Amino acid sequence: MAVYVVGDIQGCYEPLRQLLDNIAFDPAKDTLWCTGDLVNRGPDSLKTLRYLKSLGDACICVLGNHDLHLLELVAGGQPYRRDTLSDVIEAPDCHELIEWLRSRPLLHHDAGLGWCMVHAGLHPRWSLNKAIRRAHAVEANLRGDEWKTFCQQLHHMKFPVSEPAKDDPARALFSTAVFTRTRYCTQDGFFNWNVRTGSSSNKKEKAWFKHNRLAWVDDCNVVYGHWAANGLVAGQPHVLGLDTGCVWGGSLTLARLEKGGCKQIESEQVCAVQAKDAHSQPTVVAGELNDAATFAMMIDETHGSAPETRRHAAEVSAESGREESPESEQVSRVSGGDLPDDQGSSG
Numbered sequence: 001m002a003v004y005v006v007g008d009i010q011g012c013y014e015p016l017r018q019l020l021d022n023i024a025f026d027p028a029k030d031t032l033w034c035t036g037d038l039v040n041r042g043p044d045s046l047k048t049l050r051y052l053k054s055l056g057d058a059c060i061c062v063l064g065n066h067d068l069h070l071l072e073l074v075a076g077g078q079p080y081r082r083d084t085l086s087d088v089i090e091a092p093d094c095h096e097l098i099e100w101l102r103s104r105p106l107l108h109h110d111a112g113l114g115w116c117m118v119h120a121g122l123h124p125r126w127s128l129n130k131a132i133r134r135a136h137a138v139e140a141n142l143r144g145d146e147w148k149t150f151c152q153q154l155h156h157m158k159f160p161v162s163e164p165a166k167d168d169p170a171r172a173l174f175s176t177a178v179f180t181r182t183r184y185c186t187q188d189g190f191f192n193w194n195v196r197t198g199s200s201s202n203k204k205e206k207a208w209f210k211h212n213r214l215a216w217v218d219d220c221n222v223v224y225g226h227w228a229a230n231g232l233v234a235g236q237p238h239v240l241g242l243d244t245g246c247v248w249g250g251s252l253t254l255a256r257l258e259k260g261g262c263k264q265i266e267s268e269q270v271c272a273v274q275a276k277d278a279h280s281q282p283t284v285v286a287g288e289l290n291d292a293a294t295f296a297m298m299i300d301e302t303h304g305s306a307p308e309t310r311r312h313a314a315e316v317s318a319e320s321g322r323e324e325s326p327e328s329e330q331v332s333r334v335s336g337g338d339l340p341d342d343q344g345s346s347g
């Protein structure tokens, strides 16, 4: 009866299955949480979706920006050059998979466990209850009859940098961006949707979980993905960041969640597999859930504490900055209009 949470899969189906084999995941007893970005850029988006859907109630996924991009494509949006979503779109069961995907939540909260999961982040001024209300409002749009209209808005419109008024239709766009794209924001809730690596030049902007006053902090711990350039964020008071960039040549990381919070996330609760590139067979870098030594090694590799691995982290960060185009290409779309794929991505 364990709850496991895995970081951004992005179609890396083989590493996922290897990771689940390593922990002897049993869907009859265990639950798998996924931090979103289930699909795109990796080789096996279709297999990944089919497998996660087949797990039924044993799997809880929140939506990430790449998952929303898939919904946007089905709703008539334009594909990006590096998309690897055509296998899903051309699949005979595409309709069933899309219906399943658009009914996934943006936020999942387990009160008994004391953990909440989102893809990217939360607003510093949102309590947990307010965040749940904001997520429900977006989910109603995605699950409703007008879901394609909403996805077209997500695809074409610019995200507000701060929260619009209650009756402003852009509020749902802003909430969607908070849950699925957040990295840097100010204490007052002004979000920078463009900076994704390194640090922001605006001193008031910090990583969303690093502000002094966070309205949700007394209500739950938060597990998230999305920020591969930051690598594994563990041992923090309130957050657990699990996107270790499998699709960029990093690793796919899984943790076992328990009551009591992030400081209890110790070595024996985390394991990871690494795929040299997204198309090769994964190798275990920290496959024993109780092997503290290999876990420490993995932190070095993903967090960049040794010179060799700092370089690796920099490569991952540069790569993700250049390639994560459902974000960057939206930036180019709204600011530059018809820039080619690779331009405008530096934000």
Ligand SMILES: [Mn+2]
Pocket: 037, 064, 065, 066, 119, 180, 225, 226, 227
């Ligand atoms: Mn993401």
